[in-house]
Amino acid sequence: MSFVAAFDRLPFASLLDRAHTAPAAEARRIASSPDSPALADFAALLSPEADSELELLCRRSQEITRRRFGRVIRLFAPLYLSNECINNCAYCGFSRDNAILRVTLSPDDVAREARELASQGFRNILLVAGEHPKFVSNDYLAECTRAVHGIVPSVSLEVGPMETEDYRPIVASGADGLVVYQETYDREVYGRMHTAGPKRNFDWRLECPERAYDAGFRRLGIAALYGLADWRREAIAVAAHAEYLLRRCWKSMVTVSLPRLRPCAGEFQPLTLLSDRELVRLVAAFRIAFPDIGLVLSTREPAALRDGLFPLGITHASAGSHTEPGGYTGAGRDQLHTTVRGRVVALGGDHGPGAVATAQFEIADNRTPAAVAERIRRIGYEPVWKDWDAALTA
Numbered sequence: 001m002s003f004v005a006a007f008d009r010l011p012f013a014s015l016l017d018r019a020h021t022a023p024a025a026e027a028r029r030i031a032s033s034p035d036s037p038a039l040a041d042f043a044a045l046l047s048p049e050a051d052s053e054l055e056l057l058c059r060r061s062q063e064i065t066r067r068r069f070g071r072v073i074r075l076f077a078p079l080y081l082s083n084e085c086i087n088n089c090a091y092c093g094f095s096r097d098n099a100i101l102r103v104t105l106s107p108d109d110v111a112r113e114a115r116e117l118a119s120q121g122f123r124n125i126l127l128v129a130g131e132h133p134k135f136v137s138n139d140y141l142a143e144c145t146r147a148v149h150g151i152v153p154s155v156s157l158e159v160g161p162m163e164t165e166d167y168r169p170i171v172a173s174g175a176d177g178l179v180v181y182q183e184t185y186d187r188e189v190y191g192r193m194h195t196a197g198p199k200r201n202f203d204w205r206l207e208c209p210e211r212a213y214d215a216g217f218r219r220l221g222i223a224a225l226y227g228l229a230d231w232r233r234e235a236i237a238v239a240a241h242a243e244y245l246l247r248r249c250w251k252s253m254v255t256v257s258l259p260r261l262r263p264c265a266g267e268f269q270p271l272t273l274l275s276d277r278e279l280v281r282l283v284a285a286f287r288i289a290f291p292d293i294g295l296v297l298s299t300r301e302p303a304a305l306r307d308g309l310f311p312l313g314i315t316h317a318s319a320g321s322h323t324e325p326g327g328y329t330g331a332g333r334d335q336l337h338t339t340v341r342g343r344v345v346a347l348g349g350d351h352g353p354g355a356v357a358t359a360q361f362e363i364a365d366n367r368t369p370a371a372v373a374e375r376i377r378r379i380g381y382e383p384v385w386k387d388w389d390a391a392l393t394a
């Protein structure tokens with residue numbers, strides 16, 4: 001059974017009931033002896049009463065993380081290839097109807113950006129692109145993957161969902177990880193947020209990690225984007241998805257990201273709130289209920305909160321991120337344009353020589369990678385720049 005079929009059979013009503021009514025005593029019981037399967041425990045840890053046990057949950061989460069993963073935080077950087085997109089996603093600056101400055105980097109420019117990131121220490125790079133077959137073709141993605149894999153050993157992608165067969169050349173070019181956020185697992189909200197383009201197909205996106213696994217990816221990343229629908233329901237859906245992938249895609253590492261909406265072009269306002277304290281509890285709940293998943297924290301969150309979360313359960317973190325193509329070196333600035341109905345439109349005279357491509361969203365932790373690494377060392381952890389090599393699965 002695919003996750004789409006399993007998803008439609010999830011007992012959301014009873015899980016949500018637990019996520020709202022489980023007593024604090026249940027959280028204490030789970031912290032000392034979690035059940036397996038873990039989804040019902042996970043839901044109980046989200047209840048308002050479980051908040052009174054936050055300290056205990058954080059301690060437990062930290063212990064489990066140290067035992068499973070050691071005292072290390074694996075660092076990576078996103079490298080944006082293109083901000084062209086044929087979709088309209090209400091919350092994203094790259095949406096096709098936003099009149100933003102766009103560019104698609106050439107493979108040479110991508111290599112230049114990757115060399116800059118490698119000089120900062122990174123050995124793990126996430127290639128990110130909007131979804132636009134005219135600018136971001138499958139061949140282009142394979143070529144960029146090859147270029148970056150010649151510079152760093154670990155390359156992941158966060159791009160529009162593809163067919164299994166289309167992923168294979170990208171895996172053959174050196175990519176080992178695929179990240180695909182479902183954004184929201186609420187079908188009704190999903191329909192309202194995605195008003196145009198192939199991303200409207202909820203099920204096609206939901207099945208994407210399985211297709212990626214079948215093509216040979218050995219790290220699968222999933223997430224909900226918190227701020228679109230009820231956070232408890234979203235978290236339960238992500239947990240169910242992770243639980244399914246751990247079984248179905250057992251040769252892969254499964255990672256869960258915890259992104260909250262950030263300001264972007266188009267100025268979309270979050271529809272729901274996940275507070276800092278609730279985010280902390282979410283990290284602990286994922287770790288206690290699912291000890292083997294990787295937990296990813298991006299620069300969407302401010303430095304002080306990230307520093308507090310690092311030792312609680314986080315295994316992977318980005319640092320020094322830019323969310324615009326060419327952000328690390330200025331590559332591609334001479335190619336900036338707007339795009340109207342898929343046609344490139346040259347810039348008018350009102351854009352000076354300092355113009356840069358529009359970013360996907362604002363980041364909140366503006367520290368350099370070196371500063372983040374130093375902070376990780378100061379809290380007694382080791383920053384790890386390289387956490388994967390093809391030799392591991394050879």
Ligand code: SF4
Pocket residue numbers: 085086087088089092093094095096129130131199
């Ligand atoms: S979220 Fe992704 S698919 Fe949607 S507009 Fe942004 S880049 Fe395009």
